[in-house]
Amino acid sequence: MGNIYEEIMDEIQSRIEDRRLQPGKKLPSVRSFAKELNCSINTIVKAYSELEKAHQIYSVPKSGYFLVGSDAPRKTQPLIIDFSSAGPDKSKMPYQDYQHCMNQAIELYKEEMFQYSEPLGLTSLRRQLSKQLQDLQVFAPPERICVVSGSQQALDLLVSLPFPNQKEEICVEQPTHFSFIDSITSRGMKAVGIEMSQNGIDLDYLEKVFKERSIKFFYTVSRFQNPTGYSYTNQEKRKIVELAQKFDVYIIEDDYMGDLDTKRKADPMFTYDPSGRVIYTKSFSKVLLPGLRLGLAVLPEALLKNFTKAKFAADVHTPVLTQGALEIYLSSGMYKAHIHKLRRQYKRKGTVLKQAYLEHLPDGTSFTGGESGFYSTIELPGRMKAMQLAEHLKKKNVLVQDATNMYLPAYRKNNRIRLSVSQVEDRKIPIGVRKIGDGIRELAQSYI
Numbered sequence: 001m002g003n004i005y006e007e008i009m010d011e012i013q014s015r016i017e018d019r020r021l022q023p024g025k026k027l028p029s030v031r032s033f034a035k036e037l038n039c040s041i042n043t044i045v046k047a048y049s050e051l052e053k054a055h056q057i058y059s060v061p062k063s064g065y066f067l068v069g070s071d072a073p074r075k076t077q078p079l080i081i082d083f084s085s086a087g088p089d090k091s092k093m094p095y096q097d098y099q100h101c102m103n104q105a106i107e108l109y110k111e112e113m114f115q116y117s118e119p120l121g122l123t124s125l126r127r128q129l130s131k132q133l134q135d136l137q138v139f140a141p142p143e144r145i146c147v148v149s150g151s152q153q154a155l156d157l158l159v160s161l162p163f164p165n166q167k168e169e170i171c172v173e174q175p176t177h178f179s180f181i182d183s184i185t186s187r188g189m190k191a192v193g194i195e196m197s198q199n200g201i202d203l204d205y206l207e208k209v210f211k212e213r214s215i216k217f218f219y220t221v222s223r224f225q226n227p228t229g230y231s232y233t234n235q236e237k238r239k240i241v242e243l244a245q246k247f248d249v250y251i252i253e254d255d256y257m258g259d260l261d262t263k264r265k266a267d268p269m270f271t272y273d274p275s276g277r278v279i280y281t282k283s284f285s286k287v288l289l290p291g292l293r294l295g296l297a298v299l300p301e302a303l304l305k306n307f308t309k310a311k312f313a314a315d316v317h318t319p320v321l322t323q324g325a326l327e328i329y330l331s332s333g334m335y336k337a338h339i340h341k342l343r344r345q346y347k348r349k350g351t352v353l354k355q356a357y358l359e360h361l362p363d364g365t366s367f368t369g370g371e372s373g374f375y376s377t378i379e380l381p382g383r384m385k386a387m388q389l390a391e392h393l394k395k396k397n398v399l400v401q402d403a404t405n406m407y408l409p410a411y412r413k414n415n416r417i418r419l420s421v422s423q424v425e426d427r428k429i430p431i432g433v434r435k436i437g438d439g440i441r442e443l444a445q446s447y448i
């Protein structure tokens with residue numbers, strides 16, 4: 001985390017950009033600014049002296065600090081706050097450790113790393129994954145674990161695979177992430193959406209859908225859902241599994257960020273499943289390195305054979321070298337140490353974000369997933385359109401994602417934006433959210 005005086009400098013920078021501070025005009029006094037920003041006088045003095053050194057402000061004895069005029073020698077860099085980048089924080093990615101594991105894998109396994117291999121993944125890696133999954137309360141033998149080229153590959157294959165219940169439709173939370181929407185639409189599958197709000201989903205409605213429609217599986221992201229950031233309670237998860245059991249529906253539980261959960265008592269749905277009805281998927285993209293394209297699926301016996309065929313048809317197998325390196329990364333304890341650190345960092349981001357939402361969002365606006373250190377959404381007031389707000393905020397150097405395409409065409413809503421805080425420094429989160437709050441208020445005027 002940066003120093004507090006740097007936060008103050010960012011705040012001043014942002015006031016210059018939106019012209020709350022103007023060239024030649026006086027800055028707030030040291031004392032009043034310290035009070036306003038809830039920090040010490042020394043911190044403001046330090047921030048002002050840094051800006052003075054950079055010739056952005058100047059001091060007049062007994063009078064205070066002033067912003068330099070328009071002929072300022074140094075042009076201020078715009079402070080861009082990017083809530084639209086969906087990937088993990090690049091500064092927290094263990095590139096060097098993984099490089100070391102790749103080298104080790106070549107030394108240890110030699111040419112095996114460059115030969116054709118098993119469609120469902122290296123046996124030694126699957127054994128390691130089986131051990132690792134126990135930390136997430138997922139108990140599965142290596143034979144049921146399939147290594148895939150990103151968890152999206154498993155989802156995409158399952159979308160079009162026939163299921164033992166011989167049903168045809170897919171039930172899916174709305175909104176959900178782009179790539180799953182694309183799988184459904186590009187494969188021409190029939191789908192039923194179930195709305196996800198700040199309170200999760202309506203379980204009575206889910207029961208009705210399971211009962212009345214021909215649902216092959218319910219695709220659910222059980223924690224830190226993308227985009228809403230919602231995590232189901234254990235009670236909700238248990239109920240969903242019971243309903244699936246009762247109405248002969250499969251569940252695909254996408255636990256792509258389960259490792260980041262700090263609630264150690266939170267179980268995956270997989271734990272509540274007595275009969276192989278829950279297919280569990282996990283990704284290494286958000287917690288490790290997305291370009292590795294590594295994920296896994298835990299499959300029931302009944303689906304293994306068909307899935308293996310489909311996986312072979314798709315890409316024969318996932319690249320072996322990255323699998324070998326993952327095995328070493330897991331077995332050496334590097335993964336555990338890395339996750340331990342990430343969990344704390346993302347939790348802190350979530351806390352900062354929620355506080356900023358509570359402070360800066362105007363009435364009539366609601367948010368989901370404020371505590372997720374990754375994704376969350378803001379539902380806009382009245383008839384305000386997400387696309388318009390995203391454009392408006394772009395002019396203020398704040399980038400957000402319009403969530404309209406995260407809905408199936410038949411369920412589309414255009415009043416939600418997604419924020420991803422994973423790549424935004426903690427100190428910039430409140431500044432960005434305040435600008436979003438201001439942007440919503442400004443745009444609301446044009447709807448009156």
Ligand SMILES: Cc1ncc(COP(=O)(O)O)c(C=O)c1O
Pocket residue numbers: 149150151152153177179221225226254256282283284285290293294295
């Ligand atoms: C909820 C969710 N599941 C799965 C995926 C796919 O991840 P992977 O990179 O493992 O294919 C994504 C990608 O963003 C996602 O958001």
